[in-house]
Amino acid sequence: MRRSTKALLAIVTVAGLATTFLQAGADAVPALAAGTTSAPGGALTHQGGAAPTHQNPMALALPDGQTAASCADPTVIRGAGRDRNWYLYCTTDALTASEQNPDGSLVQHGVPTYRSTDLTHWTYVNDAFPTKPAWVGNANGIWAPDVVYRAGSHGSAGTWYLYYAASDTPTATAPTGGGSAVGVATSSSPTGPWTDSGGPVVAPGGRWEFDPEVITDGGSTYVYFGSYFGGVNVRRLTADGLRSDPSTERQIAIDNRYEGAYLMHHDGWWYFMGSATNCCNGALTGYGVFVARSRSPLGPFTDQDGVAITSTRVGGTPMLAQNGNRWVGTGHNTVVTDFAGQDWIVYHAVDRKDPYYAGQATYTKRPVLIDPLDWVRGWPVVRGGAGPSDTVQPGPVAQPGQRATYRASIATVDVPGRLIRSASTSFDGSALPPALTWTREPAASTWTVSGGAFRWQTQAADIHPPATPLASVLTEPAPRGDYVLQTTVAVDTPATGDGVNYVQGGLIVYGDDGNYVRLTSNSIFNTRQTEFGKEVSPQPAGAPNYGNMVVGPVGDRTTLRIVHRVVGGDDRYTAYTSVDGRHFVRGGTWTADLGSSPRVGLISLGGAGFTSTFDDLRVSTVRTADSAR
Numbered sequence: 116m117r118r119s120t121k122a123l124l125a126i127v128t129v130a131g132l133a134t135t136f137l138q139a140g141a142d143a144v145p146a147l148a149a150g151t152t153s154a155p156g157g158a159l160t161h162q163g164g165a166a167p168t169h170q171n172p173m174a175l176a177l178p179d180g181q182t183a184a185s186c187a188d189p190t191v192i193r194g195a196g197r198d199r200n201w202y203l204y205c206t207t208d209a210l211t212a213s214e215q216n217p218d219g220s221l222v223q224h225g226v227p228t229y230r231s232t233d234l235t236h237w238t239y240v241n242d243a244f245p246t247k248p249a250w251v252g253n254a255n256g257i258w259a260p261d262v263v264y265r266a267g268s269h270g271s272a273g274t275w276y277l278y279y280a281a282s283d284t285p286t287a288t289a290p291t292g293g294g295s296a297v298g299v300a301t302s303s304s305p306t307g308p309w310t311d312s313g314g315p316v317v318a319p320g321g322r323w324e325f326d327p328e329v330i331t332d333g334g335s336t337y338v339y340f341g342s343y344f345g346g347v348n349v350r351r352l353t354a355d356g357l358r359s360d361p362s363t364e365r366q367i368a369i370d371n372r373y374e375g376a377y378l379m380h381h382d383g384w385w386y387f388m389g390s391a392t393n394c395c396n397g398a399l400t401g402y403g404v405f406v407a408r409s410r411s412p413l414g415p416f417t418d419q420d421g422v423a424i425t426s427t428r429v430g431g432t433p434m435l436a437q438n439g440n441r442w443v444g445t446g447h448n449t450v451v452t453d454f455a456g457q458d459w460i461v462y463h464a465v466d467r468k469d470p471y472y473a474g475q476a477t478y479t480k481r482p483v484l485i486d487p488l489d490w491v492r493g494w495p496v497v498r499g500g501a502g503p504s505d506t507v508q509p510g511p512v513a514q515p516g517q518r519a520t521y522r523a524s525i526a527t528v529d530v531p532g533r534l535i536r537s538a539s540t541s542f543d544g545s546a547l548p549p550a551l552t553w554t555r556e557p558a559a560s561t562w563t564v565s566g567g568a569f570r571w572q573t574q575a576a577d578i579h580p581p582a583t584p585l586a587s588v589l590t591e592p593a594p595r596g597d598y599v600l601q602t603t604v605a606v607d608t609p610a611t612g613d614g615v616n617y618v619q620g621g622l623i624v625y626g627d628d629g630n631y632v633r634l635t636s637n638s639i640f641n642t643r644q645t646e647f648g649k650e651v652s653p654q655p656a657g658a659p660n661y662g663n664m665v666v667g668p669v670g671d672r673t674t675l676r677i678v679h680r681v682v683g684g685d686d687r688y689t690a691y692t693s694v695d696g697r698h699f700v701r702g703g704t705w706t707a708d709l710g711s712s713p714r715v716g717l718i719s720l721g722g723a724g725f726t727s728t729f730d731d732l733r734v735s736t737v738r739t740a741d742s743a744r
Contacts, residue, residue, distance in 0.1 A: 166455075166517045169235035169510040171442070171503065172464070172482035175203075177239050183210045183227065184472060186483035187394070187463045188259040188326070188375065188447045191234070194305060195264050195273055199514060201451075202305045203229040203237055203461075204260040204277070205483070207244070212473040221472060226260050226279065228306055234451070234459070234513040235485060240306045243277060248298060248311040254290035256282035257298075259326040259375065259447070262305065265356065275302045276356055277309055278327040278338065284319055294319025297327045297340050299357055312357045317350065326375045326447075329356075332385075332412045339367060342374035347389060349413060367414055368424040371640045372431070372665075373405070375447035384408045386495065387416040387424065388434060390446035391665050395479040398467040399649060399662025400444030403703055404460075405431030406495055419494060420694050422668040427611045428643045430668050434495055435462060436703035437664075438502035439687040442484065443467045443703075445503050450488055453511040455519035458488040460497055467706070476657040485511070489523040491742070500526035500701075500742055528701055528742050529678040529689065531599045531735035538591060538715075538734035542569045547589075551716060551732075554588040554625075568728050573606070573618050575723040579650065579661060580628050590625050590716030593679070597737045600624065600715050601676040603696060603730040606636045613641040620719040620727025621645075621675050624688060626709030629653070629660070632688045633718060636673045636727075643669040647690040649705040666702030670694030672730070678737060 175183035186205035194200045205228075209221035216222055225244030229237035244257050251257065258280040266273040277300045284293035297317035300309035316338060317324050322345025329338050329352070338359055341347040347368035350359040367376065373389030380386070386408045394402045407416035407424045417423050422430030437443040448462035463481040472478045486498050486508070498504060509521035540548045542564050561572040576586035593600075606620045621635030629652030637646040648663040676691040676699065686709065690702035715734065719727035 163516045164518065165520050166453075166512045167233055167235070167510045168507050168520075169233075169485065170507045171484040171486070171505055173203075173235050173237060173485060175229055175237045175239065175483070177210060181211050181213070183239065184212065184482065185209065185463075185480045186227070186229075187481035189461050189463060189483045190261050190449045191451050191461050192262050192264065192305065193451070195266070198305075199232065201231045201234055201513065202262070203231065203483070204243065204262055205229075206258045206260065207256050208481075209472060209478070210239075212475065221475065221478070223256075225257050226277070230306070232514060234453070234511045243300070243307055243309050248300070248313070250284065250311075250314055251281040251298065252283075252285040252290050255284060258282055261327050261329055263329050263356075264305070272303055275305050276300075276329070277302070278316065278329055280325040280327060280340070281315070282325075284315075294321060295324045297324050297338065297359075314358075316352070316357065317359050320345075322346075323374075328376045328378055330378050330412060332380075337412060339376045339378060341368075341376070343371050346370035347373050347376050365413055366425060367416065369426065369429055369642060371642045372429045372644070373424065377448055377450065378412060379450050380412075381490065381495075382493070384410060384493070385412045385416075387414075388448060388495075389424070389431065390448070391431070392663055394444065394446060395481070396444070396659050396662050397465065397470040397477065397479050398443065399651065399659050400465045400470070400479065401437070401647070401649075401662050401664030401703060402444040402446035403433060403437070403664055404435035404446050404448050404462065406434040407431055408494075418668065419700065420668055420698070422694070426668075427641060428669045432494065432700055433666060433702050435460065435497045436502060436701070437464075439682060439685065439689070439704040439706055440503065440505040441466050441468055442503045442505060444479075444481070445484070451511075453513060453519075454515050454517065455512040457511065457519060457521060458490075458495075459485055459511050460488040461485050464503060476655065487511075487521050487523065491525060496525075498526070499523050500528075525742055527739040528699075529599070529680070529737050530740045531601065531676075531733070532738035533736045535594060535598070535734045535736065538594060539732060541731045542567055542729065548591075550591040551589050552591070554590065555585060557587045568730055569717070570726050570728045571620070571717070571719040573620065573722055573725045573727060574720045577617070577720055578628050578631070578718070580652070585628060586718060586720035588623060588625055588716060588718055590623070590714035593624065593713045593715045594734060597678075597680045599676060599678050599733075599735040599737055601674065601731075601733040601735070602717065603672050603674045604636055605672045605728045606638075607726050607728070608638045608643065610643065611641070615722060615725070616640055617721035618725050619646070619721045620729070621717070622677055623716055623718045624677060624679065624707075624709060625714045625716065626707075630707070630709050632677065632705050632707050632709075634666070634675045634677050634690050634692075635718070636669050636675070637721070645669055645673060645675065645690075645692045645702075647702055647705070649707055651707070664690075664703045666690045667692035667700035668694055672696075674699070680737065
């Protein structure tokens with residue numbers, strides 16, 4: 116990226132998922148005449164005119180004529196010198212459902228590598244790891260590659276570094292159980308062969324040492340790593356890039372929230388992008404990317420609300436979230452900058468209509484997508500805020516001499532229109548409105564209406580049948596057509612501390628106990644987060660019934676909003692949250708069939724001993740407005 120100070124150490128980086136190609140403040144690739152490019156192998160050809168269009172997912176051509184089904188945790192980098200190709204690396208995974216081992220399991224490819232000249236059509240080259248390094252062991256995975264290039268000095272050839280996560284390592288007596296780690300291999304070519312360093316860059320430490328990301332700033336090179344168990348951390352790398360210094364470690368993000376960190380520099384700020392929730396949950400995958408920024412690559416990083424990503428009430432503004440089309444689970448990103456200066460986000464997703472490998476009931480495919488990354492008032496948004504695309508779109512200017520056809524436009528947001536008074540309440544008086552009725556009415560001693568608030572003790576129950584007990588639900592009939600459902604809630608779990616896992620209060624759109632969406636202020640281990648969940652039943656054998664995503668931060672009082680729209684026959688439910696009741700962040704969208712007579716209302720559940728206090732329940736029509744942020 117031409118704006119990045121990653122250039123200071125002459126490193127070209129695809130930070131764990133990203134790309135940067137600067138050398139000492141200038142392009143690492145010498146300029147060619149306008150309209151020239153290179154074919155595979157570096158032969159120059161002429162390429163002008165408009166940049167080609169593209170349609171997600173990217174096409175990954177295999178030697179047998181098939182298309183690869185998956186490219187999770189993608190990272191992309193441009194070739195060095197006169198090589199005008201782009202290179203794509205994916206986590207270890209199956210490429211197709213037809214390539215099977217004798218036991219019927221799918222063949223795993225160790226970091227499959229692809230080449231492209233247009234950033235959308237790719238050709239398989241090889242596996243970076245046809246065999247696994249001895250210190251990793253054959254029983255363990257090689258995940259989440261991050262490729263960087265270090266230019267040689269005085270005209271000497273440069274070196275490519277492939278950082279990776281080892282999912283586990285051997286012990287002295289067993290092939291697994293030693294703990295996850297970060298490793299690195301080097302090569303004189305972006306397609307290998309790769310020589311492993313023989314040991315960990317970040318050694319096992321009793322936590323998840325996943326998802327390496329490497330950047331350079333101010334003469335120092337850093338490796339970011341980590342996941343839900345242990346959080347995201349950073350260390351300084353040694354001068355040779357092969358080891359890290361444990362004494363320099365700093366926490367970047369709290370545990371139980373982020374993985375797949377990606378760092379980029381833009382207009383004087385460092386931006387942290389991290390993915391949250393379950394990456395691989397079939398059609399109920401709610402994975403998404405969040406952003407925070409800092410003047411220093413070492414943090415502290417805060418979101419648009421000023422909330423730190425190290426806070427127990429975790430910060431992070433939604434940046435890439437599913438929008439109701441075929442794509443769900445949009446996450447683990449990298450960023451590249453094309454020859455027109457336009458940033459593009461590359462990430463994996465799940466096709467909710469075709470989530471699994473054929474014949475594999477629970478093995479989630481994660482194809483790779485690309486969309487433009489725009490900047491609005493100092494913050495990145497995908498396609499002007501519209502999110503992932505599933506139709507033909509203008510493509511990147513992947514070669515010099517091409518003409519850009521993408522033009523950014525800022526997406527509108529849905530906001531409340533006219534208040535539907537018959538369905539809304541501010542909880543005045545001492546009784547619930549007659550329109551609100553109970554499913555499994557709780558004891559009268561567990562709730563009160565007074566002082567303009569509804570206080571409801573959290574229940575030691577949930578709504579995930581066949582598990583029991585089932586929690587109470589307070590609802591009224593949903594309006595016909597499009598509408599906005601909103602409440603402001605405070606759940607009195609302590610602001611810090613563990614031991615109150617999944618205690619929550621908030622909104623529900625309820626078809627029945629096995630079919631609903633809900634948006635709550637939730638305790639998730641040691642964190643407090645807003646969670647947007649979806650329950651579906653029945654499901655095929657082995658498939659999940661519940662999926663979740665997270666939205667904006669939790670406040671002392673958090674305003675939760677669900678917008679329902681019918682689009683193309685699908686019922687779409689989109690989450691918004693706010694810590695002040697005025698400035699909202701938009702989260703992701705679930706599509707859900709909740710039957711012909713869904714109901715809307717409130718829940719307070721997940722564990723006993725606390726109280727959800729609701730200021731109101733507001734139901735409105737929908738109108739569109741320009742984005743406030």
